[in-house]
Amino acid sequence: DQQVKQNSPSLSVQEGRISILNCDYTNSMFDYFxxxxxxxxxxxxxxxxxxxxxxxxxxxxxxxxxxxxxxHLSLHIVPSQPGDSAVYFCAASRTGGSYIPTFGRGTxxxxxx
Amino acid sequence: EPEVTQTPSHQVxxxxxxxxxxxxxxxxxxxxxxxxxxxxxxxxxxxxxxNNEISxxxxxxxxxxxxxxxxxSNFTLKIRxxxxxxxxxxxxxxxxxxxxxxxxxxxxxxxxxx
Numbered sequence: 001d002q003q004v005k006q007n008s009p010s011l012s013v014q015e016g017r018i019s020i021l022n023c024d025y026t027n028s029m030f031d032y033f034x035x036x037x038x039x040x041x042x043x044x045x046x047x048x049x050x051x052x053x054x055x056x057x058x059x060x061x062x063x064x065x066x067x068x069x070x071x072h073l074s075l076h077i078v079p080s081q082p083g084d085s086a087v088y089f090c091a092a093s094r095t096g097g098s099y100i101p102t103f104g105r106g107t108x109x110x111x112x113x
Numbered sequence: 114e115p116e117v118t119q120t121p122s123h124q125v126x127x128x129x130x131x132x133x134x135x136x137x138x139x140x141x142x143x144x145x146x147x148x149x150x151x152x153x154x155x156x157x158x159x160x161x162x163x164n165n166e167i168s169x170x171x172x173x174x175x176x177x178x179x180x181x182x183x184x185x186s187n188f189t190l191k192i193r194x195x196x197x198x199x200x201x202x203x204x205x206x207x208x209x210x211x212x213x214x215x216x217x218x219x220x221x222x223x224x225x226x227x
Contacts, residue, residue, distance in 0.1 A: 004155075034215060043117070043204050043218030044156065089156060099208075100146070100169065101216070103156040 003027045004092050006104035013111050019077040021107050023090030026071065030092035034101055035064060035075050038087045047088075048075070051095075080111045115139045117219035119205050125225045126195055134190045134222045136205030145188045146206040146216060147180065149173070156204065162188065195226045 005024045013019045021035075031052035036044035050057040050064045050073065057064050063076045077084055087108050091101035118137045126132050138145050147159040160170040162180055179191045188207075192199055202223050206216040 002155075036218075041122075041220065043119075043206075043220045045218070046215040049215065100158050100161060102158075105153075105155040 002104075003030075004090055004102050004104040006090055006107050008107050009105070010108040010110070013080045013109065015082055015111055015113050016079045019075075019080045019084065019109055019111065021075040021077075021088050021090075021109065023073045023075075023104055024071055025073075025092050027092070027102075028071070029094050030102075032093045032095045032099075033064070033066060033073050034091045034093070035062075036089040036091060036103075038089060038106070044089055077109075080109075082111050082113050085109055085111050115141075117205055117207055117217050119203075119219035119222050121222060122220065123223045123225075125227065128197055128226055129194050132192050132195055132224060134192075134203050134205075134224070136188045136190070136219055137186050138188055138205065138207030139217055140186070141209060142207035142217070143210045144168075144208045144216075145180075145182070146208075147190045148204045148206065148218075149201040150204065150221075151198075151201045159190070192224075195224075197226050200224055200226045 034049040035047045037047045038044045048059050048062045048064050050066050055066050066073045087106045089106045090104040093099050093101045120135045145162040148156050150156045158171050160174045161168045177193050181189050202221045204221045205219040208216045
């Protein structure tokens with residue numbers, strides 16, 4: 001039961017270019033979306049979030065776009081840096097519920113110098 | 114910066130043995146969680162804990178699992194009789210009360226059941 005899907009297990013990008021990580025969800029009750037970043041031997045770290053009342057949220061080099069009609073969100077990293085190499089998890093939750101996020105399987109991003 | 118800590122970082126155990134995974138949440142947080150990630154799969158919710166009781170649990174969290182907050186700082190996950198399929202990375206997380214908050218995750222305990 002994959003309510004949150006990250007269909008690309010890995011992505012390789014040149015330093016300085018844009019990284020685009022995609023995420024799809026199936027549950028229309030989700031109204032709050034998060035991206036987490038995870039380095040090896042560490043736990044997931046919150047990166048950026050977006051509420052369903054918005055279609056874009058920006059924080060420095062990171063921008064999340066939400067397309068509710070398509071049940072799709074994406075994370076853009078511009079410009080990509082080698083230190084961005086990590087596994088990125090998309091997660092979704094319901095603000096009227098327990099806020100427990102449902103995670104995707106993650107996309108491993110490698111940024112080459 | 115405050116952080117969630119977990120011990121041990123790695124644990125190897127024999128099938129059928131009991132294990133206790135330990136977590137120290139951020140001190141002013143009131144909601145506590147356990148998640149697991151089987152290798153190559155998604156992070157899965159196990160249980161949430163608030164006000165000294167379980168507030169929500171998933172289908173994974175069966176009678177073999179229990180959680181406890183034995184004192185004011187520790188939060189533990191016990192697996193009574195481990196199975197091979199319990200091998201996973203176990204993450205503890207905590208958050209403050211109120212509003213739409215993100216959770217802060219610990220570094221995880223890698224459990225290997227032989």
